[in-house]
Amino acid sequence: MEQVTIGVIGGSGLYMMPEITDRAMIDIDTPFGKPSSPVVVGTLRGKRVAFLPRHGSGHVFTPSTVPYRANICALKMMGVRHIFAVNACGSLREDFAPGHVIIPDQLYDMTKHDRGNSFFGTGIVAHTSVADPFCPELSRIAFEAVQSSGGTVHMGGCFVTIEGPRFSTRGESNIYRRLGCDIIGMTTCPEAFLAREAEIAYTVMAHITDYDVWHLSKAPVTVEMVIATLHRNVELAQQALAAAVANVPEHHVCSCHSALENAIMTHRDAVPSDVLERLKPIVGRQFE
Secondary structure (H helix, E strand, C coil), rough: CCCCCEEEEEEECCCCCCEEEEEEEEECCCEEEEEEHHHHHEEEECCEEEEEEEECCCCCCCCCCCCCCHHHHHHHHHCCEEEEEEEEEECCCCCCCCCCCCEEEEEEEEECCCCCCCCCEEEECCCCCCCCCHHHHHHHHHHHHHHHCCCCEEEECEEEEECCCCCCHHHHHHHHHHCCCEEECHHHHHHHHHHHHHHCCCECCCCCCCCECCHHHCCCHHHHHHHHHHHHHHHHHHHHHHHHHHHCCCCCCCCCCCCCCCCCCCHHHHHEEEEEHHCCCHHHHCCC
């Protein structure tokens, strides 16, 4: 399997940008099943990059049914150490307007179903630190990339992830605002947490498509509204992503890459062999 160090999770439009060359489709099986789709590997700004459409080819997975563990595990198996996630989101603040890009620094999980929230369970217990769920260094690279591409970008903000697939009620939207959340989406949890468990640096370029439903002077969010804004933002997303990829240092190392140090509580002798084999792509380094 071709090894790459940079991964991108987002829509299929990202790997269709004209600047990408030498595309190859990689079909991967993981211990957690197949990812959302085959991974597209291509050359962007001189670097090989792995692109994975979160919702699958043709957008077939809901936010609740995306195979998050398989997606992160597949990228880990390919050698990915840095992930740029591109998300659509709603704004919970007046100054975060549709068309702007947010690089969040905090995350609030309001999902309700088990989306495969952790790689760990009975057999291997681990408690990873996610006090700061997004990689600060990768976030800085993303922020500067959007700036250099001419986008209006804000650094920092709390990103609340709701279950979906429906949009919020006005009551829910106003409660999230009172809780101090700044933007709202449906897919960043558990994606960010799984990336941390896999010791992959992870950041989000969150593209604001609407004001959710709290903003009484604006029309409530609709699918048509989201898609229209996303289409307008495609060029910006592609340019920013290319700039970000170019600016990732070749041998970049940060604390995200050692997130499992002292996090695994289970003694090696107590780990069942089948559990260890299943988690080998994630914990293999810890049990060498």
